[in-house]
Amino acid sequence: MKRFIFASLFVGSLLSGCVGYPRILNFPFDSSGRSLNSPYLENSPQVSARFIVFTSDRNGSQDVYLFDAQTRRLIDLPGLNALDEIASHPSITEDGKYIVFAGTRQGRTNIYIYNRETQQKRNVTSNLQADVRNPSISADGSRIAFEIAKNGQWDIAVYDISETKLIE
Template structure:
């Protein structure tokens, strides 16, 4: 069933393969070892941007972020991104695949993280916020991150730039 969910999402973006005029199902191989897009593990929150699919999966006995390159048809190595002490969720990726944003929970605290593939750097964007955060999304060029935060007993939308400065929300410049 999980394979159908991933393929359904990918079918909507089948024009990435260069076929124009009709949708085409992307038939990625199933790999019981978890080295392909489809696996026996629980894969969730797939997002597509350009030639990349980002998702979370429990393939290595922890909830991690995975990036799949549709053009090269392989998982992309993400050194320094995943951690055994964090539960990742809600990933998103920039159009060029350079930036990945996701929520993670560590020791009962949730934060929003951004990973820069070109320099292999993971940064916590919300370490100064004393509230629960969730559901980040990334602009196509990777410059802007929006997410939900439970400020004042309600869920509000916060918008930050890639460096972690608020654009909209508490602390934002008018």
Template sequence: MKFILLSAIATLGLSACTANLSFQQLPFDAGDGTINSPAADMEPQMADRYIVFSSDRRRRQDIYLYDVVERRLIDLPGLNAQDAIANHPSISQDGRYIVFAMIRQGRSGISLYDRQTRQLRNLTNNLQAQVRNPTISADGSIIAFESSVNGQWDILVYDRSGRPLDVPTDPR
């Protein structure tokens, strides 16, 4: 049996984060039925009962969602695309919203998936810059990510609808 040590983000916020460390003993499956597989499972993030991660299980890098309570992978219709590379996922506390970085046709973007409506939206479609490392607030209303829009890596903050938020950059 394979063991996984997960650093789980329980509460995400712009002013403070509370991190919990949990140890999960989960079954191994040579197929796609569980979280432990022979594939490379990367960047796990945990919120409440869910673990979201990227994996190369189907010979492409996709986003997966595992329910720790039900001990199974959850179907995410409309999230993964054959012509895209998905990575660095983050999930809202209730598991409704998943944000992740996606590269399609050589262009990076930050995508938001709503599990309730099964809709996927590119939040940075109009941003002419490279983007990476998104994270989402616990309630799913705020997304922060890195952007090269100013020729360096800066943090941008958007609301869930894809509008940039005016966040002061001077900490004084």
């Protein structure tokens, strides 16, 4: 069985020049859920140079959230979350332009990519006849790696964004 290794939750650029890793970043607690730390369930955090992407059940469904560590606020993601979809395992590019995540609707999970500049979400696995999970996007946003269940086992698939196809 092939295994996929995910990046650790250490804040790269936010900690550059700092001594003593790992370091806990102290973001404020907000009981209303408008900050990074809240009384709600936060899952699968992933860090880029400036951003922290995660899923949370703050609005009664599990959605993707984006926190800007420099401005210390949540960023709106219009067109990303859907009421009938459960989001999980988000990943973000180093510049924060692209977010990928697994979205489950009616028992079927697909991998989606969201462009923050165009506010467009695209399903990259809609034509696959297989189960998928745990996406991760490259730092430059050129490729998405995810697990795919075909032939009775979980393997790793890589999707080339520029060619909009799986790399065999």
